[in-house]
Amino acid sequence: EPAKLSDGWAMAVFSVPESERSYRYQLRTRLSxxxxxxxxPGVWLAxxxxxxxxxxxxVRLGLSDYVHLFAADYAAFSELPETVSSWWDFPAIEEQYAGFTQAYGPLAAQLTEQRDIDGAEAFRAYVPMLTQWRRLPYLDPGLPAELLPADWNAVAARQIFQQLNEVLAAPGLRHVQEVTGLSEEPPGSGAV
Known part of the structure; x- marks a missing residue:
């Protein structure tokens, strides 16, 4: 879900002494x-x-001593859509979405025609699809739609994911329950 431009920005500014440069790497990795x-250098925006x-x-990682966090607004001096594209690697993000669409678009099209989906088949398709999808939200910062390229391919990929999730999740879960003998009810919720 894209952010709203009116919500502004989170800015992280950090400075790490050379003697503790492993924290610098950790900060970069975690912020990204x-x-x-x-x-x-040392200035990150989201x-x-x-x-x-x-x-x-x-706070959880003990890195807060090195960082100043700001709630910020963009004020002036460049066209934000062009500038933003230099702060995030749009081609790399789009490549990941394209890979998902190429891998799962045909399956989504096929399953719209299919009425009954076998549980084992649903499970076999669902797990790798979900695994590939789960990486994408970490790569995509969810920038406001006004700042994204007009042909931003996350929209198509998200529709494919939602369609497959809707079609595969329930029969896949039923298959797991049949195989394991476990129900989806939490322990202790059954009748005594």
Whole structure:
């Protein structure tokens, strides 16, 4: 789900002494996983809604002493859509979405025609599809739609995921329950 431009930005500014440079690598890695883009050395930016997640992550990992977090607005001096594309690697993100679409688009098209889906077949398709999909939200910062390329391919990939999730999840779960003998009811919720 794209962020709203009106929500502003989360900005992380950090400085790590050379003697502790492993923290610098850890900060870069974690901020990028969270969806931050690198706008200058030690300066990272993300949609404003990620501010709380960034704060929690930095405290949890003991990295908060090295970072200043800001809630920010973009004020002036360049066209934001062009500038933003230099802060995030759009081609790499689009390549991942394209790979998902190529891998699972034909299956989504096929399953719209199919009425009854075998549980084992659903499970076999669902697990690798979900595994591949789960990486994508970490690569995609969820930037406001106005800042994305007009042909941003995340939209098509998201539709394929939602369609396959809707069609495969329930029969796949039933298959797992049949094989394992486990139900989806939490322990202790059954009648005595």
């Amino acid at each position: 996983w969270l969806g931050f883009g690198n706008i200058a 949609p404003g809604r990620l501010l709380g997640d960034a704060r929690d992550m930095l």
